[in-house]
Amino acid sequence: MLAEKKQDCWSQFLAYIEERCSAAEYSNWLAPVKVVSESAKAITLEVPNIFVQEYILSNYKRDLKAFLPLKDNGDLALSFVIATPIKPKEIAPAPAKANDTFTAKLNAGYTFPKFIEGPSNQFVKSAAMGVARRPGTSYNPLFIHGGVGLGKTHLLHAIGHHIDKHHPSLKIQCITTEAFVNDLVEHLRNKSIDKMKRYYRNLDVLLVDDIQFLQSRLNFEEEFCNTFEALINQNKQIVITSDKPPSELKLSERMTARMEWGLVAHLGMPDLETRVAILQHKAEQKGLKLPNKVAFFIAEHINNNVRQLEGAINRLTATTQLMHLDITEEVAEKTLSEMFQYTSHKQVSVEGVLKSVAALFNVRVSDLRGSSRTKEIALPRQIAMYLAKELINESLMKIASSFGGKTHSTLLHAWKKVARLLESDETLRRRVQMARRNIEA
Ligand code: ADP
Ligand code: MG
Numbered sequence: 001m002l003a004e005k006k007q008d009c010w011s012q013f014l015a016y017i018e019e020r021c022s023a024a025e026y027s028n029w030l031a032p033v034k035v036v037s038e039s040a041k042a043i044t045l046e047v048p049n050i051f052v053q054e055y056i057l058s059n060y061k062r063d064l065k066a067f068l069p070l071k072d073n074g075d076l077a078l079s080f081v082i083a084t085p086i087k088p089k090e091i092a093p094a095p096a097k098a099n100d101t102f103t104a105k106l107n108a109g110y111t112f113p114k115f116i117e118g119p120s121n122q123f124v125k126s127a128a129m130g131v132a133r134r135p136g137t138s139y140n141p142l143f144i145h146g147g148v149g150l151g152k153t154h155l156l157h158a159i160g161h162h163i164d165k166h167h168p169s170l171k172i173q174c175i176t177t178e179a180f181v182n183d184l185v186e187h188l189r190n191k192s193i194d195k196m197k198r199y200y201r202n203l204d205v206l207l208v209d210d211i212q213f214l215q216s217r218l219n220f221e222e223e224f225c226n227t228f229e230a231l232i233n234q235n236k237q238i239v240i241t242s243d244k245p246p247s248e249l250k251l252s253e254r255m256t257a258r259m260e261w262g263l264v265a266h267l268g269m270p271d272l273e274t275r276v277a278i279l280q281h282k283a284e285q286k287g288l289k290l291p292n293k294v295a296f297f298i299a300e301h302i303n304n305n306v307r308q309l310e311g312a313i314n315r316l317t318a319t320t321q322l323m324h325l326d327i328t329e330e331v332a333e334k335t336l337s338e339m340f341q342y343t344s345h346k347q348v349s350v351e352g353v354l355k356s357v358a359a360l361f362n363v364r365v366s367d368l369r370g371s372s373r374t375k376e377i378a379l380p381r382q383i384a385m386y387l388a389k390e391l392i393n394e395s396l397m398k399i400a401s402s403f404g405g406k407t408h409s410t411l412l413h414a415w416k417k418v419a420r421l422l423e424s425d426e427t428l429r430r431r432v433q434m435a436r437r438n439i440e441a
Helices: 002-007 009-018 023-030 050-067 099-105 122-133 152-166 177-189 193-201 211-216 218-233 253-259 272-286 292-301 306-323 329-343 350-361 365-369 375-391 396-401 408-424 426-440
Strands: 034-038 043-047 078-082 142-146 172-176 205-209 237-242 263-267
Touching (some): 009 050, 043 050, 122 142, 122 152, 122 237, 152 237, 177 193, 211 237, 218 253
């Protein structure tokens, strides 16, 4: 009876997991696995590559133990074989240097002249231009970080355009982290990984967008790191963008250290005058006559994302042309009010965060500010720190000191810990979301 039950243990495991993971995860990591042999005592699985094996073991060990045969010592009686592809298909190597293909991948509008400068982005822009003028010899890697819609991709592509134009013999690749990982998976599947390595290691310039996505694809970190080191060691230029600085990314110490080797530059939200200049620039491109007064009015109300400034111009252009209206503050307010509301977040204070977390976890605000390390208080305190960092636009030092004089590294440590917990703890995630809604309400 037991033997019979065990016979089908892999499909039972699959059925159980399928209900608990995303469709993408299932089809990427679980569906390609085949059972080679299965008995009551042991099971052998065939996986397309070593990454799938590692992924399954590191994510599902506990569940596997519930379904699959075990050895006497309690370990999984599980072994893997790597599949040989049925018909090895040659993947065409990425083009060595096909200017047209490369520039086609770059957004034509993302150039240096079209990037409007102001105090919040001057430094990053000049670092980017420095790298573009003398690739591999100034800052290497150049790491650009900043919030959504502030121009990271724009600058990355601008570097690509500039190098392509002024150093036509250099081999450049501009790629999103997602695409890099997909490329890697594809080459692993086709056993052509050496070709990919050769291609990447022969580049002169590697531009990588949104490295934060490597956090959810940790199995690929090592390969990325190896490519990275191989290039840097030959003085080949690397530029990376990210929504967070290296120290706040959940990546290995090795990877973090590599990214901090060169220059880490922060891209902030442009100040009011720069936002006005961006609005005017975008309006001009659209053929829209935007009175300065209205530009100021919009810039005052949209203040956390340049992409939204662009959206505002698009919307305003469409409405005013369609309805033959003159552009006034009233028209702008009517047309854009949703965007205004969206961005006019309530100012969140540390006090507000503490109150909300204290109420939710049934502790006192003074406990959260205090230094008790009992679990009932330490965890809510760390959650409050996490939320404060997420919701309050102040320096870490300033936020930390509002927690009864904690240091910025305590705050960062708490933030990291909670971020990690939230990944696996659904109940906690819901509670934290509840606190967040409370605070922002
Ligand atoms: P990110 O990659 O940081 O999310 P993007 O580079 O995609 O942001 O920028 C969002 C939009 O805002 C793009 O259309 C970009 O051209 C525009 N943009 C951002 N910053 C500026 C700037 N300083 N000057 C002109 N346009 C900008
Ligand atoms: Mg981007």
